[in-house]
Amino acid sequence: METVRRVISVVVLNEAQVLARVSGLFAGRGYNIETLTVAPIPETDLSHMTIVTRGNQRVIEQITKQLHKLIPTLKVIEHSEMVEKEMVLVKFPIEEKLSDIQTLCAAYNGGIVNVGENMVIAMAADEPMRIKHFITATKRYNPIEIVRSGVVAMER
């Protein structure tokens, strides 16, 4: 069976152990996690996790079923029609061409967000595929450090 990329949202009770239950499930059953983000859902006792994973259709189906089986899981959404975004922070030496960097970031919904004595930090927020392109494009400005946030998604 063909391996596919899937974005899965999991709505869980925001309680102790819940992240460990989810990540432990992936580790224990040998499922792949490409990215995982988690944060509380405002004004509820719930958290929203977005997980990007890869596997064949049977594995993906098992992942959603096993996630649902966890007692604190309220909802599992295997996304098809979604808005997907990711953020990335990149640190550049101050000697690089800052106007170029600024222009590049702007093309990816970002900009320079911090300037220090020896470096600048730039930010971009876009679709995961475009973030990948952005990172490739930053290579020529000798990035010192790159931090990606992982994907968040919302069904349309």
Next chain:
Amino acid sequence: MKISGAQMIIEAIIAEGVTKVFGYPGGAIMNVYDEIYKQNDFEHILTRHEQAAVHAADGYARASGDVGVAMVTSGPGFTNAVTGLATAYTDSVPLVVISGQVPLSLIGTDGFQEVDAVGISRACTKHNYLVHDIADLPRILKEAFYIARSGRPGPVLVDVPKDITGEIAEFVYPADVHLPTYKPNYKGNERQIKKAAEAILKAKKPLLYLGGGVVLSNATEVVRRLAEISQMPAVETLMARGVMGADNPLLLGMLGMHGNYASNMAMSETDLVISLGARFDDRVTGKLSEFAKYADVIHVDIDPANIAKLVDVDYPIVGDIKIVVEKLIGHLEARIKPERYHVWRDILKRYDELHPLTYHDSDEVIKPQWVIERIGEKVGADAVITSDVGQHQMWAAQFYPFDRPRQWINSGGLGTMGYGFPAAIGAQVACPDKHVINITGDGSILMNVQELVTAAENKLPVINVILNNHFLGMVRQWQTFFYDKRYAETDLSYQPNWKLLAEACGGAGYDVTTKAEFDAALDAALEGGKVTFINVAVDRLENVLPMVPAGGALYNMLLEHKES
């Protein structure tokens, strides 16, 4: 009412109707044991090892159908219990295990007897709790029992820090649980059930594939009725032995790695598998691509994750076996023509005549299969049979005439050696009026042999029949077949004196080398009312056959019993 956390645990156990608790005290759980000392509502049975406490609670649960309860202390007490939790988890046995934990203030400091119990048990419990606040304790206890017994049953661990068991707080045991994230689906989808019924009516070679879920959902009667009205043949997994009843003409036998020829051929040739509470374990299916190759599959299971996990399913039905099968019968009753499957049953009958489940008996040496048959003849329906893991387990599953559910108790999924004896203790506690016989081997029995003391102290007359081949038999069999007879560490020639060992602990022991001696020993044990070892010297090199080599197709069985 203001009471301590320890008293809350006692009150919850009583409120849940629990009458027997198995356990072992220690530092972090002492507050609870102090309250156990002060009450008379339930009996506490002190095992001699925490693993045995959990297995005993498990055996109790399987024999009675109720939730089993075990109690252990923190650290090593808990880690000893882990094998018990994993065993119960794999076989979907409802347990509530309460473990002590170091005080909240010490958690995370590598305190004495501290171990991350919820972290360790996460993958081998249905759910687990670390109690952070005494205000949560009544709710957690209520949820633990509810989660353990509902849906697909399983073990639940409640880890309680010592300061919480000592703290005083208001206690009201909740009447209901409020778990919006946990709602097992019992009913089954009507449309799917109807479609499945249509598929059965159209099938030419349908086969009932019965698993442990039938036992767990107490669905034996309706499943037998479904078979009866339709005259469809049935195969049982290891966990479903007893569902159809040994004398039922529709039962082909057990399928899988050590299944009989007719059962495995039926699965290989069927055009419609009706899977009820079975989960397509690798020991059942053999090579997946060859498994039920010509069949559509109806899969009824309470756990959606079991459906289409390994095999593509045409008619998935999430629900309780009993409810779904009742509905199926409703759709079929007026329309099904039992004679429709006559030809199919005839084919299977011929398969069974071609290669019946059998063995070559001997007058020189006791054959292990003979022992099983003999026990069946002597006590049959009156006994509860437990087993350990290995050759003896397979022979028991093959040759004992099980005729009701909950009569056969074994660690099928995890395959835990050392399970049988403590599980038999639990079963004996649940069924004081029945004979409880643990069929075991000379390897397995030593893995919880200390429980002789528990059984003797509590006057629990569990009979352990040790099929003694001086080998770790099943591994030896694989070494014979697949490792050119290199018997790496499987020769158990060095042995204890079994008779004296049993006697030293307050039990009775018999060494048996002939059939007559076995009969005499079994009679004496059945009469004796004491925990017993019957050490039976059996043919050393007897193999469990038929056998489907691991990863092979079900229809490729090693069948021949060669004279050893």
